[in-house]
Amino acid sequence: MGKQSKRTKFYNQKLAGLSSVSLEEAVGALKSLETDLPAAIKQVKMDQTVELAVRLGVDPRQADQLVRGSIILPHGIGKTQRVVVFAQGANLEAAEAAGADVVGGKDLADKVKGGWLDFDVAIATPDMMGVVGPLGRVLGPRGLMPSPRAGTVTQDIANAVKDYKAGKVEFRVDAGGNVHCRVGKLSFEANQLVDNIQAMLKYLESLRPSSVKGAYVRNIAISSTMSPGIGIAL
Secondary structure (H helix, E strand, O other): OOOOOHHHHHHHHHHOOOOOEOHHHHHHHHHHHHHOOOOOOOOOOOOOEEEEEEEEOOOOOOHHHOOEEEEOOOOOOOOOOOEEEEOOOHHHHHHHHHOOOEEEOHHHHHHHHOOOOOOOEEEEOHHHHHHHHHHHHHHHHHOOOOOOOOOOEOOOHHHHHHHHHOOOEEEEOOOOOEEEEEEEEOOOOHHHHHHHHHHHHHHHHHOOOOOOOOOOEEEEEEEEOOOOOEEEOO
C-alpha cells in the first residue's frame, strides 16, 4: 500500500466515525474538507465536481432492471457542456441556432471515427442513426452514444440541445448495480447541492423497476473529485 499524502490523512481523520449521516450533514462535511485544511496543506485549485453514488438492488443483467435516464437538476451542474449534433437539412440550422458546438453528418461521424472526442454530449436525429450506429464501439464505452431513452436521439433537436446546454445529465446503472451522477460543484451553496441530490434521488426512485423485490436503494454516498465518499443515511 502506497504512502498516504498529508491531504488524504487529514480527510480520513476528519471523516473518522462519520458514516450514514443526513444529507445535509454529509454536504456540510464534504464542503468543510477544503475550508478546514491546515495551513500546511494547499487547497485544490480547481472547482471540484461533486458526485452522487447510489447502490441499487437491481440486476443489470436483466433488461427490465437496467436503470438509466437523464435529468435537468434544479441548479445545473456548474459546467457548460460541449454538445455535438448529427443531423442534416433544416435540423443542422436548428441545432446551430440552439447553441450546439459542432454539427454535421457523415463528415462529423468520420471525424469521431478518426479519434476526435472533444465533447460531452452527442445528439442525433433518427434519420442519422444509420451514420451514427457504427460509432457505437467508440462512443458506447465512453457513455456518449445517442439513445432514444436518454433523449439524445430525437427530432426535437433545438430543445435537446438547450436542455444539455442547461446542464442535463445522463446516468446508467453499471454492472455492479451502481449509479454515478454529477450533481454540482464544490463551490455551490450547500442548499443547492442538497436540492440537486434530492431531485436526483427522487427521480431514481421513480425509475424503480416493477420486478425488483426487496430494498431498491441500498447505499448512498457523495464525494468530490479529491475526497473519499461520505455515506448518507437512507
